[in-house]
Amino acid sequence: MAEPSFTADRSMVVPPGHIVETGYVPVEDVILACRERMAIGDVNTAYQKRLQLGACQSWPPPRGHWQGNRFVLVDGRHEFIAALMLGQSHLLVAWQKEAAHG
Numbered sequence: 001m002a003e004p005s006f007t008a009d010r011s012m013v014v015p016p017g018h019i020v021e022t023g024y025v026p027v028e029d030v031i032l033a034c035r036e037r038m039a040i041g042d043v044n045t046a047y048q049k050r051l052q053l054g055a056c057q058s059w060p061p062p063r064g065h066w067q068g069n070r071f072v073l074v075d076g077r078h079e080f081i082a083a084l085m086l087g088q089s090h091l092l093v094a095w096q097k098e099a100a101h102g
Contacts, residue, residue, distance in 0.1 A: 004063055004074055004096055012063050012075075012096065019099045022061060024090040025071045027083060033064065033074045038081065046082035057092040065095050 005013045014020055049058065062076020071093055073080055083091050 004065060006063075006075055012060075012094070014096055017099055018096045020094055020096045022092060022094045025093050027080070027089060027091055029070050030080060030091060030093075031067070031070050031072050032077050032080070033072050034077060038078060042078045043081050043085075046078040047085055050079070050082045050086055050088075061092040061094050063094045071095070 012020065058079075062073055062079050064072045064074040064076075066072070073093070076093075080091060
């Protein structure tokens, strides 16, 4: 499965013949693709947003791809860190895969 690509505004590029799936992933099964420094203000914004959501999660969710049983988070790491800070056990994520042709 190919790593997703994004436009300048962080929208996921979905090629013809692919579908986008979503699901809740345990936070311990998430890997960050990018481990560069994060701005404290961006993490705080994501944290405040998650505080307002309570037990719910927002749309669009963080996005990435599967690597075996682990989910590689390509976009949405601030949201992931905020979820960890709040002790949330699962993260709603999205990924794309090729549609089954039948």
